[in-house]
Amino acid sequence: MEPKPDWEFFPHLGDVGIRGFGLTKHAAFENAARAMTATITDPASVTANVDIEIECRAADDDTLLVDWLNALVFDMAVRGMLFRDFRVTLGNGQLTALARGEPIDLDRHAPRVEVKGATYTCLRVTREGERWLAQCVLDV
Numbered sequence: 001m002e003p004k005p006d007w008e009f010f011p012h013l014g015d016v017g018i019r020g021f022g023l024t025k026h027a028a029f030e031n032a033a034r035a036m037t038a039t040i041t042d043p044a045s046v047t048a049n050v051d052i053e054i055e056c057r058a059a060d061d062d063t064l065l066v067d068w069l070n071a072l073v074f075d076m077a078v079r080g081m082l083f084r085d086f087r088v089t090l091g092n093g094q095l096t097a098l099a100r101g102e103p104i105d106l107d108r109h110a111p112r113v114e115v116k117g118a119t120y121t122c123l124r125v126t127r128e129g130e131r132w133l134a135q136c137v138l139d140v
Helices: 025-040 061-079
Strands: 007-012 015-022 050-057 081-091 094-103 124-128 131-139
Touching: 007 025, 015 025, 025 061, 025 081, 025 094, 025 124, 025 131, 050 061, 050 081, 061 081, 061 094, 061 124, 061 131
Parallel strands: none
Antiparallel strands: 007 015, 015 131, 050 094, 081 094, 124 131
């Protein structure tokens, strides 16, 4: 039996749909962030040697996912970085995370697209069987 993926893309006209999966909700959030990185570049090309702490609060898990991904987009733009590794903690409407990455190297990372932000389109955070799903559409 083939293992299930940690993340995947799904088709969406003009933008990019991403899905993160995990045995826990926080793992699904981490894998949604990995899918977002994979939208931009090959995650294997990113070295995880700079740590950035991120905190978000929201009334529900769906909004928290969008806020989390948009906080990463903000840090990528302001700091000129790409992220590869993520450690997310969730509880009481709050997300605390450590994102690890490095400054963008245009030659080595060869970015495919610029992610402008995570949207509420196709937004879902839910448990499906034994795994959690965290999905949305990225505006590129």
